[in-house]
Amino acid sequence: GSPFVSLLLALSCCQGLHHNNIDDYVEAEPVFQASKYGSLWPLPQKVQISEVSFKLSSASFRIVDAKASSAGPSCSLLQSAYRRYYEYMFGSAKKQWGSKNNRRSDPSDLTELQVWITSPDSECDGYPSVTSDESYELTVNQPVAVLKAPTVWGALHGRIYSIYFHCQIISYFPFSKSINATIINDFPRFQHRGILLDSSRHFLPIKVILSNLETMAMNKINVFHWHIVDEQSFPYLSRTFPQLSEQGAYHPYTHVYTPADVKMVIEFARLRGIRVVPEFDTPGHTQSWGKGQKDLLTPCYSGSKPSGSFGPVNPILNTTYDFMAKFFTEISTVFPDGYIHLGGDEVDFTCWKSNPDIQKFMEQQHFGEDYSKLESFYIQKLLDIVASTKKGYLVWQEVFDNGVKLKPDTVVHVWIGGRSDKEMSNVTAAGYTTILSAPWYLDYISYGQDWQKYYKVEPLNFEGTDEQKKLVIGGEACLWGEYVDATNLTPRLWPRASAVAERLWSAKNVTDIDDAFNRLSLHRCRMVERGIPAEPLFSSYCLHEYKGV
């Protein structure tokens, strides 16, 4: 058909244009129009969509390993992805599967997607990492489409993409679908594209975490930063120190993550190309740790007597470091990712200052009145402990600001708003790798289309050399949990985090806000169709509305 017609059809895939004739309106409203990229999100680095289109039928279409692929039927990561994507494309209506006799395909049908992993090592049984090659090429042609990728990680993105993109460039006739001939060449702009979820302020049931991992994959997010414990509760069930969650969780049975839960989260994420980076934040943000671990926290004093309350981790006791060594040894084996987030933010010195033993220690160490030296003392020892487990680490920006000696491969996490560009400048000038979160605190909500604010952020918009800019490996959208639990997390996160996802994946010059509105409107309907309660951008509808309540 003509290009115009096929584009319209493509759009009607996820959000109809029917009755959307907003030109008639008196009030000024965002005008939904067809993007020439349909609902592609995040936008690939390079796309060519042809006018030629092919038919797609669930009865004849198959996703198969290419003959030359280094990943075959034994690669369960890909095989389960194939099943998932087939269902995305055609729904779970298995009735559509024809019997052998029924499986005749039209000569104009697209009947196969061949997946071709080109590196000798497909990395099928490994874990994604910060250096994974996530690139892929997708060529949709008749009768066969080919998805080429060096590793499964690219194939997964391409795969997901191919589906999105199938959905995007698929046109829904009443009972059949069609797809445009297409060539996509794609790779991420940034390697680290993360989302922080906080399971301490409110416990997040596993089901919520899994369905958000699924949604992260739909958005090419590749890092789940699991802010698993904090002041309020300690839901991580430690094999070595079970009393931490027994005493520190909101409830010792119903509000904890067992080793099996954690394992399931990690594997579910791996199958979708997502790293799980756990955060165990110390020495501040640790009230819940103190409930199950005697003497771990600093006793605060009121005058000459202990007040009964506790401050940050006690940095002057050997037992503290014995505990941390054992604890992080466990963590380093439970979480396969190469990195652990060690926190280090917002340490309140009030309690340390009140404690006479700490005061004495400060004198002995010649720290004077500079408690940030004490903080650095603690962090330094902690970093050495964690380094001995062969893990890399991420830390919040205060650790850098306080001049702690860091391993060269440390990732500094910039979160403080206002002049985060200056901080990016400083961190990279010092030669450290960095990720940005300051403009992407999604727990802060406001009326209207705040996704645009997140979308307009340019992470490299700071003073620095090209070398410095290369040290920015990405960013994270943070959804802190004070006001968020299973009841409202998903619609609050999506599609607002999708804006961050495109910023971190697509080319720097992908900044057309109207085109983004049009594509994102469809992308959010696609999430809704897959059962994810992603909230609307503005007055609109989806062909298939959210069915839950």
Next chain:
Amino acid sequence: GSPFVSLLLALSCCQGLHHNNIDDYVEAEPVFQASKYGSLWPLPQKVQISEVSFKLSSASFRIVDAKASSAGPSCSLLQSAYRRYYEYMFGSAKKQWGSKNNRRSDPSDLTELQVWITSPDSECDGYPSVTSDESYELTVNQPVAVLKAPTVWGALHGRIYSIYFHCQIISYFPFSKSINATIINDFPRFQHRGILLDSSRHFLPIKVILSNLETMAMNKINVFHWHIVDEQSFPYLSRTFPQLSEQGAYHPYTHVYTPADVKMVIEFARLRGIRVVPEFDTPGHTQSWGKGQKDLLTPCYSGSKPSGSFGPVNPILNTTYDFMAKFFTEISTVFPDGYIHLGGDEVDFTCWKSNPDIQKFMEQQHFGEDYSKLESFYIQKLLDIVASTKKGYLVWQEVFDNGVKLKPDTVVHVWIGGRSDKEMSNVTAAGYTTILSAPWYLDYISYGQDWQKYYKVEPLNFEGTDEQKKLVIGGEACLWGEYVDATNLTPRLWPRASAVAERLWSAKNVTDIDDAFNRLSLHRCRMVERGIPAEPLFSSYCLHEYKGV
């Protein structure tokens, strides 16, 4: 037991205190403590809770009609309420039902709640109205508790209350429950306690509407203001003018409310003591009407030629009034409530001004350049039409501001922020009944505990005589739909609307914000336990977290 112990147990009913020892925290946080009223919400006018407590067992407990009650087994409204509340109290675990032999009750058990409707007319088969008597008295004593109410409407509230309240003053031992001896005397401060939902900016599936009606009942909200159509879409399927939704809905089959749907909503609401007040807003906010009804809207002009776009309803054609007469005749039979909301807000004069026929009409009528006179001309005729259907009407404040002649029983709906107290003063000084929404636009969101802002509103805080104050019959929380659909409506509405619900039900002096925080925290967990994704007030947990995603 001692009063202290029973209070603790009462609280652990819905939100445990376990590990909530926030005194230890360094950071300042809202401190959750036991309210002496447990989780009662909205707080009754008068409560006495005794230290004496009785056991409650699902095997022996029954809810029955009192012998002297004017409502018997034929009152299906009460019978279905009994079933609902029994399930709320004991869960759907029907296994607990003992066989006859098992049904021996402990001498200390509370075994029966007798429901006694005292008026000769129980109103069981009627509809709630603005003059319904919603008062009730609840006496929990052993072995029998009694709920007395003049009509079923009070019994429903008391009933719901009794359950809440059962939940509140029930203590959960591992496998049994107990309840304190209690006397409640209760009635609403305001007669009109509404929530506006908007099914035009986004279509709201029936399921979402029903589950929010259920939640309204839990909060003693008694008016569902159904802003059913607007510019963006016309989902109301009219028997008389089916082309309105055929052309004006987002989708003519999947995004409409059929007559059966509307009937179901109304009956579901009635069974919970909730009025359904539909709004059909004219002459502005009507773009979607124009799609299916030729010549209804004013053609706008660009210079001397029609621009192709349309403005508000065309007030100069007889066909307009013929249409409105037929349309509102249908509406008056479909919706049994005594009132219809006629809108009348935000009429943009630009298009009227551009149209030469309208200009001529203005001259003929000697309206000069005052287009608000034309608006009044239209509204006046519309009000006469609606009055002839024997319905009362509500209008947005502009209709009053523009000096339209109103029937004395008109309800003026104050919504414009800033100086709404002045408007309340003016409206009541002119002798009109009024309801307040200006401070309760819940679609405006912000970070943090904004429920407190809604809670602190005092509706009678304006200059006026006692007579004027009596004209304020209540208010409504409005959740406009630009950014809200099934994906995020429920957590955005609850528990924020609960703050409005208590303000409109409870005594004027119920203003202790800390006590409200403590009760509302438990009340929201109760909603969560009943499957409603009501969002959290702050870092916390519920014994039974939300199970959906």
